Amino acid sequence: MIQPPRRLFIGLIPERPIQLQIQRHCREWAWPTDARPERFGRYHITLHFLGDVGLGPEHLLRRALRKVAVEPLELELCVPEVWRNNVAVLRPANHDGLQALYDRIALVLPATGLQPSQPQFKPHVTLARNAGQATPPAATKPIRWRVNEFVLVWSVLFPQAKPARYEIVERFGATPGQALSPPATNGQQGEQLPLL
Numbered sequence: 001m002i003q004p005p006r007r008l009f010i011g012l013i014p015e016r017p018i019q020l021q022i023q024r025h026c027r028e029w030a031w032p033t034d035a036r037p038e039r040f041g042r043y044h045i046t047l048h049f050l051g052d053v054g055l056g057p058e059h060l061l062r063r064a065l066r067k068v069a070v071e072p073l074e075l076e077l078c079v080p081e082v083w084r085n086n087v088a089v090l091r092p093a094n095h096d097g098l099q100a101l102y103d104r105i106a107l108v109l110p111a112t113g114l115q116p117s118q119p120q121f122k123p124h125v126t127l128a129r130n131a132g133q134a135t136p137p138a139a140t141k142p143i144r145w146r147v148n149e150f151v152l153v154w155s156v157l158f159p160q161a162k163p164a165r166y167e168i169v170e171r172f173g174a175t176p177g178q179a180l181s182p183p184a185t186n187g188q189q190g191e192q193l194p195l196l
């Protein structure tokens, strides 16, 4: 069966302890009743959103990403903001290594036929959408997040998945090329993120 294009993004997804700290941080905000919080387990930083990617380009992409050097990063999530598009976010302190990782990935994308999504990288963890009236906490205890890898993620949307979920296609980092193979085609295989 031919694999249909998959909606992919490249990002950083923290493990459960950091997911929990972000969730705790969210409880310190004042939220409007109609805000749509991000679900626990899905907190992430998007590096490059790729949109729908066919099987051929996906294979090229995965091969190219295996060659990207990954140095461990110590991020500090500490800047809560509400953006004009009504998204509430928690941003990391400026980190040259994070920008450098973003840049290194951007360099390999054109050879795969894919274009980097955001020429201006504004790293953030989305906390909630429809949150224009949200009020961030007066003080934020920084969340320290050690990053050892980046991941290629398939965003499986409704009705393919109910509820929609993120599935890690491949991890790139301390153990390069540790693929989950064969790639899941129907949302029933592969690694699923632990959602509550």
Ligand code: 2AM
Pocket: 009, 044, 045, 046, 049, 117, 118, 124, 125, 126, 155
């Ligand atoms: P964000 O919340 O970090 O902004 C998976 O769909 C993720 O990709 C979303 O959570 C969003 O990440 C990002 N994303 C979705 N559509 C996008 C687009 N058109 N351009 C850039 N990023 C997008």
